[in-house]
Amino acid sequence: MTSLPDDPRQALMLLSSIVEPGDGELDDLLGEVGPVAAVERIWSGDVPERLGRITGATVACTPNPAGRAADLVSATEHAGARVLVPGDPDWPEQLRDLLLVCDADEPHLRPPRCLWVKGRGSLASVCRRSVAIVGARVASEYGEHLADDLAADLSEAGWTIVSGGALGIDRAAHLGAIARGGPTVSVVASGVEQPYPAANRSMFDLVVECGLLVSEWPPGASPMRHRFLTRNRVIAALAAGTVVVEAGVRSGARNTARHAAELGRVLMFTPGPVTSSHSVGVHQLAREPWEARLVTRAEEVIEDLTGIAGPMATPPPSPRRPFDSLTEIEARLVEALPRGYVVEDVRLAAAAGVPVPKAAEALEKLRSDGWVELLEGRWRLAR
């Protein structure tokens, strides 16, 4: 007889290993009977036809589901990870917002049902004040520099950086946060024991040291193409806002951006030269009806996230020009004085559109301030 797991958490882990996240039929079944009975129904074939087809192959080659669940528990321990399920104190409640956007056309947008987590701290606490920085894997030096800077400054201001652990912009964002000692959360599309890509292995080690590595898939899961797209909704939902730094025409970052907008999160992007193929995707984003905000600095990101233009969010100082110190009448007189000419005060007043007595008064002031000189009863600009 088939041996089934009797622990709900183990049942959810098992289900996560055989049905991709966001399956509406499985979620309905879970809502109806709970995880333990759902596993029982699946192994007995007592499920809707579609769910039966999806799980059939696994059921056929897994005669001992309890054993497979136990294997997942050991693999999780072995990976140094832990499992979170909805209702746990560390479960980030904002993931429930995904329920607002998923529908029959996009069932894969449903909230995750199980998260593998590896690293420091509570996922819920770490993400309470968080912002996602995402972008193209193939990024320009400009883009990576920008992502690194933004992440570092946002970290310093107390914001957790969420990203996807990919090469390019994601990597720069994680490292920018790590460089300032800020926590960072990397949501990956493979098992947490082998985060993809392997080229980022030492970065993932730092992520685990300073923050959290997160996945909806169990240890052993490989980063299949469709999983990246599914994963993106978690990044968008975890963070209060998403900044897209660079994106080509087809970048997955645009997908994350759409989720963020649909979730009512703040969607932001950094512009780049219109001549750069690396920025084509962000510029397209700006033209979508998603009200994406253009940001150039961490201060602006914070302003958009909080609605508060803090002391960090003041525009860069504008160079003060000498003209600024003049009254309008004084400025008109100075402008009306052709460089290299001497002009009588009556003519100068007429050219400047200023009454003669006012002009005389202002010209005296301008003379004492060193703007103009009197030369045989006529005025000229001081050298």
Place this chain on the structure above:
Amino acid sequence: MTSLPDDPRQALMLLSSIVEPGDGELDDLLGEVGPVAAVERIWSGDVPERLGRITGATVACTPNPAGRAADLVSATEHAGARVLVPGDPDWPEQLRDLLLVCDADEPHLRPPRCLWVKGRGSLASVCRRSVAIVGARVASEYGEHLADDLAADLSEAGWTIVSGGALGIDRAAHLGAIARGGPTVSVVASGVEQPYPAANRSMFDLVVECGLLVSEWPPGASPMRHRFLTRNRVIAALAAGTVVVEAGVRSGARNTARHAAELGRVLMFTPGPVTSSHSVGVHQLAREPWEARLVTRAEEVIEDLTGIAGPMATPPPSPRRPFDSLTEIEARLVEALPRGYVVEDVRLAAAAGVPVPKAAEALEKLRSDGWVELLEGRWRLAR
């Protein structure tokens, strides 16, 4: 006895030479008694105190206003220019929109009362389908290249380029239009016989050959500082939309942009690197509550101006990837096949979350398309 001009057009020319555009009191007087009587009132001192102060210096040194008006007529003829006043067939009616935005705080936003025009064609016709391209005088190579390109492509699509004739972005925009033989309109802040800056003289000659040089000020007027700001409202009002290409923190282009937005014209900007001081002003613009649209190409400008995504306004072609030709099931199977491994079909189906019969069918299709190979009953990715 003082000799006064009896021709309304000459009276308006004379008034334009002594009172700056946008003076509410003069406009009220003109509305009440017309230009000829307004001149009479001014020379007899029978005007509100403020207007009296403004005109006093000129009245004092101009005993013969009719002679001065006649001089303006000769100067206009000598400059090869002509004068337009409201009601003329060539007068661009869209300038009336300025009445909607001027108020007590910003009287200088009132419509012009007289325009000096030099060049080819009817100002009203040439501006019927026009877009302004403006930006910083101190521009980057990137910005000038972009302005030139945009203007050239918009010209080719039948749009007249309006700008301010300044160095930098304005110059690049005019020259881009001229290079495609398109008409271009340069609205300057000095007399049309000596458009500012002199360094653009040969460009202004081309503007006059291909389009129109326009000024609110009579021949002899010098480009005073406040006139540039006053002039900007005319650029914004003439064109259906304004594109700001580059702007520093203090660029006058932002002033034109604000006018365009307040006039209900389409306001657009081209982004640049956030690290470029030349783009700081446009990026600030994007964050103002003016609904400025980000544009990267002429097609997008046209889309924003017309609301029509024409054949020119399609996104750049995205590189077609082989994956696009696969069904979802096929793509899942290919993704689930680790490179360099061979896998049995039951395991592969489970890994891909695809029912076994479907997987078998899809794998046969993938084999015939050259994606996968059968090796001793197991599958691997084709090299």
